[in-house]
Amino acid sequence: MKKWSRAGLSLLMVMILIIPLAACGTEKVQTIRVAEVTRSIFYAPQYVALEKGFFEEEGLKVELTTTWGGDKTMTAVLSNAADVALVGSETSIYVYARGSNDPVINFAQLTQTDGTFLVSREKIENFTWDQLKGTTFLGQRTGGMPQMVGEFVLKKHGINPEKDLNLIQNIDFANIPNAFASGTGDFVQLFEPTASLFEKEGKGHIIASFGTESGHVPYTTFMAKRSYMKKNPDTIERFTRAIYKAQQWVENHSAKETAEAIQPYFKDTDLDLIVTVVDRYKSQGSFATDPILDAEEWSNLQDIMDEAGELPKKVSHDTLVNTEVAGKVMK
Numbered sequence: 001m002k003k004w005s006r007a008g009l010s011l012l013m014v015m016i017l018i019i020p021l022a023a024c025g026t027e028k029v030q031t032i033r034v035a036e037v038t039r040s041i042f043y044a045p046q047y048v049a050l051e052k053g054f055f056e057e058e059g060l061k062v063e064l065t066t067t068w069g070g071d072k073t074m075t076a077v078l079s080n081a082a083d084v085a086l087v088g089s090e091t092s093i094y095v096y097a098r099g100s101n102d103p104v105i106n107f108a109q110l111t112q113t114d115g116t117f118l119v120s121r122e123k124i125e126n127f128t129w130d131q132l133k134g135t136t137f138l139g140q141r142t143g144g145m146p147q148m149v150g151e152f153v154l155k156k157h158g159i160n161p162e163k164d165l166n167l168i169q170n171i172d173f174a175n176i177p178n179a180f181a182s183g184t185g186d187f188v189q190l191f192e193p194t195a196s197l198f199e200k201e202g203k204g205h206i207i208a209s210f211g212t213e214s215g216h217v218p219y220t221t222f223m224a225k226r227s228y229m230k231k232n233p234d235t236i237e238r239f240t241r242a243i244y245k246a247q248q249w250v251e252n253h254s255a256k257e258t259a260e261a262i263q264p265y266f267k268d269t270d271l272d273l274i275v276t277v278v279d280r281y282k283s284q285g286s287f288a289t290d291p292i293l294d295a296e297e298w299s300n301l302q303d304i305m306d307e308a309g310e311l312p313k314k315v316s317h318d319t320l321v322n323t324e325v326a327g328k329v330m331k
Helices: 002-025 041-051 070-078 090-097 145-156 173-181 194-201 210-214 226-231 233-252 255-265 271-283 295-307 324-330
Strands: 030-036 060-066 084-087 104-111 116-120 136-138 166-168 187-191 205-209 220-225
Touching (some): 070 084, 090 104, 104 233, 116 145, 136 173, 145 187, 173 194, 187 194
Antiparallel strands (some): 116 205
16 A cells, blocks of 8 residues: 555656646747848858747747839738848838838847948959949849948948949849959959858959948847737847847857858858858857847948938937847847
């Protein structure tokens, strides 16, 4: 009888331990739909958060969709086809300027510099920006951050894009690399990994970084409609905490470790090339190390937009930026 009592007691203890675990397993996982403007190594911390299970740790299931364009990304959020957008902060200003009664709020910054590089067709040993004068420059889409940052940097170096260059901007974003590879332009503004791939294949040579030249700017940010954030504050907080964990992970791990973590999202890109790109972005501080979009960066963004003639109206930092969530998860 005594032996049986001990066995029964052991079984009871096991059941006491199992029941809470089972209950935890039945907790509802919150799904959050994210629309990213493009698929890019530039967004490495986001893919790290997915691969390392940081969203799962926060009880979130992320459904990631690539929308291929700022206008399409913002449309997805405004039409409720997505809950959160990963896109340039300038898009939130455009929406607000049109009189939206439910503005899109920036709540977590992912990248803090421009992500493009100046690529020349011919190798240039000692490049100076005035060497661009009189050449054909293959630029980016008018009104987008790459184009605005590009023009900002050119003007900073005394170059008038309209007068000093044969500026080509009528080629679709996805076709710019092919156009340059086919012989169009002496210089081109390219994202990674295309810039490094062209260099590896001898199709071009990276000679300058627009990100280094332009300084800190909220280039790519997670944002959501104000109504969504008010209705789902806990979801936004958990999402931001996962992103912060990933930002710190990337900061504290090597380029190779980060490249290995995100490789599943770039199956057609060699690991060595991913390492090169991650290292280049890390070395110039492109990956934000925390999710706070500060007032200085917001001001720099609007200065760049204004210089390009694309700023519809000045918008205060506290109108379209929420730093409370980011500040809370960092404590």
